[in-house]
Amino acid sequence: MPLEPTRRNALHGFAAMAVVIGFDPLNRLWVTDDGRQEGGARRAASDTLEALPPLDGTLLVDEASLAAAADDYGHIVHRTPSAVLRPGSVADIVAMVRYCNARGLKVAPRGQGHTTYGQAQTEGGLVVETSPLDRIGQVSGNTVTVGAGALWSSVAKATLAHGLTPPVFTDYIELSVGGTLSVGGLGGQTHRHGSQLDTVTELKVVTGAGELITCSPTRRADLFRAVLGGLGQCAIIVGATLRLVTAPETVRHYQLPYSDLETFLADQRRLVTEGRFSYVEGQVSAAEDGSFTTYVLEAVAYGPPAGPAPDDTQLLAGLRHDPAGAQIADMGYYAFLDRLAAGVAALKEAGLWDWAHPWLNVMLPGDSAAPLAASLLQDLGPDDVGPGGVVLLYPLLRERLRQPMLRTPDDPVPYLMSVLRACPPGDTATVDRLLAANRTAYETVRDSGGLQYPVGSIPFTAADWRDHFGPAWPQLAAARKCYDPRGVLTPGQGVF
Template identity: 35%
Template sequence: MPRRCSLTFFFLATFVISPLTSVVGQQRPWSTMLPQELVELDLAARLRFDKNATTMASTDFGHLTQVLPAAVLYPSSVQDISTLVKSSFSSYLPFSIAARGQAHSLKGQVMAHNGVVIHMGSLNQTQEIRINVSSSPPNFYADVGGEQIWIDVLSATLRHGLSPPSWTDYLYLSVGGTLSNAGISGQTFLHGPQISNVYELDVVTGKGKIVTCSKQHNSKLFYAVLGGLGQFGIITRARIALHPAPQKVKWAHLLYKDFSAFTRDQEHLISSNNGEGFDYVEGSLIRDESDLDDWRSFFSEKDKEKIRSLLATNHLIYHIEATKYYDNVTAPTVDKKVDSLLKGLSFIPGFALKNDSSYVGFLNRVHDGELKLRRKGLWEVHHPWMNIFVPKSRISDFNEGVFKKIERNSTTGPVFVYPMNQNKWDERMSAVIPEEDVFYNVLFLRAAKNDWEYLEDQNKKILSFCVKAGIKAKEYLPHYTTKKGWKDHFGPKWSKFVERKKSFDPKGLLSPGQKIFTSMPWQRK
């Protein structure tokens, strides 16, 4: 076989002609079957084909599916990633490639059947977070590797008294992973999703090119990749906006019996903020003791007893969390400020509960819950989660049809319900949201050791209800199995999405687990 044969032929020889053990047992080193440039760069030494590596890369956080790759690449540099993609792109029989960060996907989106999964975390050994504090706009930013996790970004920026303004609720996610979706939380109404807080990206495209892009340079790629579900390139660096970091958080919890009051107050809290209102607003459901236990670190036993009495006469309690950031200078006035912001709201009298937290403690609050679940063996279980964006005009109908009926007896994990402002999103990016000025994120954090299929059926019932009721909801972290499903999801953006794929990944190498492009129609003759 010629020395410059493609990596694909090596995969075929390994996985079709003979098992891996017999190939390894041959006298001729298997690295000689790689393209010459891979051998010279010693990329072969960072490709693993053993069962331990491929099995690790065959599952994700959802634990709902298993897809075995042919190999796993442990890159030591961005150039390694580029070389791998170029090898596939130039091959007669290209192989698929998926970038794996923290693998917090749910249905195999970071997997590559019989392809190569890139273990992005191995770049952590060579990449560092670089902080820039310049005197000209953008005033503050951090250059962050796509493989970095947000908790490390937070730690590094806080050393300079700075912090990204927009977060996800869980910080142990990779930068490239959240920017490939959107990155949302209770700050989104004010600062926009994480994709709205990026100045510049380095991306390895589906052709293997390393491209720096921004709103001003290579803007088509920049807008495509942000929220692009990994379809157009692998994010290897992001320049993230930073703001001066607060020190502490005043944390208020408000309880409601009435859904209309609950949503009306949330919508009021996210409107006309001008930096003077709350910095974070999220709503959720309290249905029974299990939901109440999610907040055991906040509520006192006395508070819990009062809430239990409410649950005895109300099947469903609605709950708003709102926080105001402050520092040592503003500490003397923060209580007065929060009390002012709460005036006129319609929460149950006596159920505006407040306490203080450190800024880091608040942002990293979900990690405490993770550690408790890990100790109980309840973290590495099935997670048939579902996120959907529901237009403000139909959120009441959603409450009646879903929370009060379909989900009436379901208590398999927290449910969050909170609004966001459309004007904080950039329509030029690939992410899809409802066509209303205000829309709600509804998040079902389901978990099950065994009977997860039942929970998936619940998700299908909810989506079916939305279709039948004419609720134009959009899935976040979407997963469809048909082309029609994806076309309906992207709606007017579909044709642009296809054109972007044709431009930046014309052979359809990247992120095959999304199952958006099962064929490349433009390649047909």
């Protein structure tokens, strides 16, 4: 079904914009109707033109669109596509994936472009924007079906109108559903409900061969499992059905300071294994001397009707946080989900949102989390994290993480550690230094049985990916062969 309003061939409405009419297979260039050079498209002999399928949306080749698609939140990697599809319908994605497939052109789906190392980019291929697929369907029972381009913030608002909510959120909620379902989607509720992948009951996808398929745990389960957390290697998610739970009306938010790493990690572990709170995370920040030795355990108790009224004495019993400096605040549930909004606005205002973000995201095995975290933190100075940067460190429960493509260390309580670095985008020497530091840190973690959480900026080879997927590799490779036999999808991940 076309999206509203129908825009079949509405390109003619853009008077100043050249309209792509086809592809010249000899010169491997898009052909525009006006003969002007538009971005990567040049005029080519019309007798070699292979006409474009009719589209509800727009195929863009103007410089601004190509430049936007050659960037992401990392601002480190820039691969320029030859065209960008702003789909007017799922049928557009099917048609263009088939078209590209037949011509050996790579295709990169792009949600909000918030990965940090070119994962949603392609040099010379087609970027498919999913943001127009932002429809949120009716809440039905305890599920909702949404388009892949819907933002989690919009999904939350729509479901909260029914007293329901997705059970797991990332810290920042302006990410696309398709984007986080391709990588994992972890948050403070993960120890209770798994990752966002574990909350999906059905997917609609367009495979690399251009087939529109509905899959679920019981229908084309191989595809379902390969797509969730599968880094876009087998199919483009176009829609997802998400499980919902009763939403709390208010939450109580606890921030508990610690000055000892081992005590901090042990208390976090205790909380997630006991399940006392609905949400548990933690942060490490720089002390006055610049060392990363200040720890804050962040926990949230949901109020009615999703949980009992919070009882501070019970919830905090036995915790060994520093006596001074604990903060406890009550807030509305949506205000809690959207808690980063003010900080993000301030970063944007200060221009820091546009800085380079060579992020390090790793999972540490629980049994060696303390020495590993200590050694990684010891190597950090304020310049390695940067203004507005932060270090997250919190435990997950492996038994709740059930999707095979989301790799986790072989340990019941692995820890996610994210060094969310920021540095000036033009400072290539610092960017290169931090990328090298990420690789060194990754190798240290890997050699102790840890893994990367694949949203950051760690230089990675195809052999590293094989290692990363480990026992899940044969499933991913088989699904790739079956559903994307020409290997056109999502080259920016560098998996195949």
